[in-house]
Amino acid sequence: MTVGIISHELCGEHDMGDFHPECPARLTAIQTHLTRAELGSAIQNIEAISIPNTILSLAHDPAYIDYLFSHSPETGFFALDPDTFMTPKTLAAALLSAGAAVQAVDLIMSHKLTAAFCATRPPGHHAGRNKAMGFCLFNNVAIAAAYARLTYQLKKIAILDFDVHHGNGTEDIVTGQSDVLFCSTFQSPFYPFAGVDTSAGKNVINTPLSADAGSAEFRQAVRDHWLPALNQFKPELIIISAGFDGHAEDDLSQVQLYEEDYRWVTDELKVVADQHSQGRIVSVLEGGYNLEALGRSVVAHVQGLIG
Numbered sequence: 024m025t026v027g028i029i030s031h032e033l034c035g036e037h038d039m040g041d042f043h044p045e046c047p048a049r050l051t052a053i054q055t056h057l058t059r060a061e062l063g064s065a066i067q068n069i070e071a072i073s074i075p076n077t078i079l080s081l082a083h084d085p086a087y088i089d090y091l092f093s094h095s096p097e098t099g100f101f102a103l104d105p106d107t108f109m110t111p112k113t114l115a116a117a118l119l120s121a122g123a124a125v126q127a128v129d130l131i132m133s134h135k136l137t138a139a140f141c142a143t144r145p146p147g148h149h150a151g152r153n154k155a156m157g158f159c160l161f162n163n164v165a166i167a168a169a170y171a172r173l174t175y176q177l178k179k180i181a182i183l184d185f186d187v188h189h190g191n192g193t194e195d196i197v198t199g200q201s202d203v204l205f206c207s208t209f210q211s212p213f214y215p216f217a218g219v220d221t222s223a224g225k226n227v228i229n230t231p232l233s234a235d236a237g238s239a240e241f242r243q244a245v246r247d248h249w250l251p252a253l254n255q256f257k258p259e260l261i262i263i264s265a266g267f268d269g270h271a272e273d274d275l276s277q278v279q280l281y282e283e284d285y286r287w288v289t290d291e292l293k294v295v296a297d298q299h300s301q302g303r304i305v306s307v308l309e310g311g312y313n314l315e316a317l318g319r320s321v322v323a324h325v326q327g328l329i330g
């Protein structure tokens with residue numbers, strides 16, 4: 024099955040400084056490893072298209088969108104939070120990241136692809152309805168879900184988040200939306216210190232992992248919490264917040280996962296997609312900061328999407 028790899032060179036021009044882990048080299052590492060894996064015609068490289076404001080506003084407050092546009096600097100940096108900066112190139116990259124996720128929905132719903140991976144940055148799952156946070160400006164997966172609902176009248180969309188950090192922005196946007204199921208596994212207690220003591224709606228399944236969790240605890244969490252919920256929900260579309268920062272070689276967390284775990288969870292989600300969703304999977308890059316581990320993990324994930 025051909026998997027679309029959606030990206031854009033401008034996503035590599037958003038640069039928050041030499042020592043920032045969310046760096047342009049992440050996309051280079053992904054591309055290098057995908058090339059080295061020689062996946063041939065099983066993948067199709069697609070250039071991302073930018074997103075119009077009307078689609079952004081399906082998941083974000085218009086005032087917040089205006090705030091980002093009006094604070095995009097002509098030179099230097101504008102700090103959105105202590106870890107998240109806008110440079111003159113950031114807004115274009117963020118619009119392409121969100122645009123790629125929406126484009127993936129279009130390509131899949133029009134049967135041009137069955138699955139796609141958006142190799143884009145900045146990431147999105149910490150961005151709330153009216154707030155940038157944790158390297159994220161626009162919530163790419165929540166926008167994709169809202170777009171799929173509006174444009175294709177989908178009534179059951181599942182968002183699965185295996186980034187090591189809780190997808191608090193996604194939870195903020197989709198809580199209470201009965202047509203969206205959101206499941207997140209995450210190290211806890213850990214940044215962004217959300218997802219445990221929340222009053223999240225019935226459509227949110229938060230599964231904290233201990234700091235010393237490894238493959239067994241992660242896989243058990245998915246088996247116990249994600250798969251039963253997914254099989255009951257029967258999603259028409261699966262969207263993945265694909266963060267690879269729980270890798271054992273990634274210094275941003277303590278959880279000890281390996282690329283085999285990302286392949287495993289992808290395989291499990293593909294089974295669900297094949298059973299309920301006509302195989303439709305939109306996967307969007309979130310975290311992953313050890314460049315080698317990120318590259319290997321993305322290859323394992325994409326191989327899982329190919330099946």
Ligand SMILES: [Zn+2]
Binds near residue numbers: 186309310
């Ligand atoms: Zn993360």
